Amino acid sequence: MTRVFQVGAGSGGMPVLDLLALDRRIDHVTLVEPDVYQSHNVDRHWFPPSAVGRPKVELAREWLAERRPDLVVDVIPGDLLDTQLQDRFDAAIAHADLGVCAVDNEPAKYHFDALMRRHGKPWTLGEVLSGGIGGFVHWFRPGGACYGCVASFLKRGVEPEPETPPPDYSQPQAAIREARIPASKSAVVAIASWHACLTQALIDNPKGFDPGFTTVLVSLQKIAGIFPDMFRVHRWSIVRSPECLLCRPPDHDIAAEDLDGALHDALERLAHE
Numbered sequence: 001m002t003r004v005f006q007v008g009a010g011s012g013g014m015p016v017l018d019l020l021a022l023d024r025r026i027d028h029v030t031l032v033e034p035d036v037y038q039s040h041n042v043d044r045h046w047f048p049p050s051a052v053g054r055p056k057v058e059l060a061r062e063w064l065a066e067r068r069p070d071l072v073v074d075v076i077p078g079d080l081l082d083t084q085l086q087d088r089f090d091a092a093i094a095h096a097d098l099g100v101c102a103v104d105n106e107p108a109k110y111h112f113d114a115l116m117r118r119h120g121k122p123w124t125l126g127e128v129l130s131g132g133i134g135g136f137v138h139w140f141r142p143g144g145a146c147y148g149c150v151a152s153f154l155k156r157g158v159e160p161e162p163e164t165p166p167p168d169y170s171q172p173q174a175a176i177r178e179a180r181i182p183a184s185k186s187a188v189v190a191i192a193s194w195h196a197c198l199t200q201a202l203i204d205n206p207k208g209f210d211p212g213f214t215t216v217l218v219s220l221q222k223i224a225g226i227f228p229d230m231f232r233v234h235r236w237s238i239v240r241s242p243e244c245l246l247c248r249p250p251d252h253d254i255a256a257e258d259l260d261g262a263l264h265d266a267l268e269r270l271a272h273e
């Protein structure tokens with residue numbers, strides 16, 4: 001059975017959670033989400049207007065209880081970056097098989113990545129582009145490219161800078177922005193469905209999972225100068241960057257004897273070539 005640690009029960013996180021919760025291989029979910037359901041959420045969310053004012057984690061818990069009464073659901077109503085909650089996150093992740101990241105801000109993605117790497121757990125990430133014109137799905141494994149490696153490959157900044165020019169989607173590797181322009185519910189759910197499919201494929205084969213990519217970008221609209229077609233898929237296999245300051249193994253001091261031994265071995269090999 002599979003235990004999932006998910007952060008985000010917003011318009012993107014809730015459909016992922018809904019789809020995954022119907023997968024009976026999953027028997028335990030820990031859900032982290034700080035927000036209260038608001039009136040502007042109603043157009044793109046799973047919950048009705050009568051739910052406005054209630055914490056999203058509680059609404060999600062009730063949603064899951066109605067559909068999967070056997071599913072164990074732990075909720076943590078707080079922010080992933082809250083220093084007071086890190087012990088609870090560590091405890092939950094230590095017992096999880098994989099992570100599902102459905103947050104909409106860069107600091108939380110970087111922190112999620114750091115937590116997963118610390119515990120050696122694989123995870124998936126879904127991102128809807130501004131205006132719902134498309135989206136990304138990514139997966140990460142211990143020892144592979146981290147979110148920093150992927151963000152660097154995709155030429156994303158660590159922090160969104162409001163003064164920078166708009167992203168150039170004709171260059172899919174160019175910087176992207178979060179979905180600041182609201183996306184339609186259909187666009188959000190489309191990317192969430194890809195995110196759930198990817199996560200279920202990871203559950204199918206947790207040890208040897210290799211879908212042939214790290215990151216997929218799919219266009220959901222045809223936009224002149226941005227996406228030449230609707231439903232065009234770009235995919236990249238991204239390897240861990242030796243330069244990445246986030247996932248680079250800690251430098252250790254190499255003993256002088258080891259260096260001497262390595263030099264001796266190298267000279268020996270040269271002498272016999």
Ligand SMILES: [Zn+2]
Binds near residue numbers: 244248
């Ligand atoms: Zn890295």
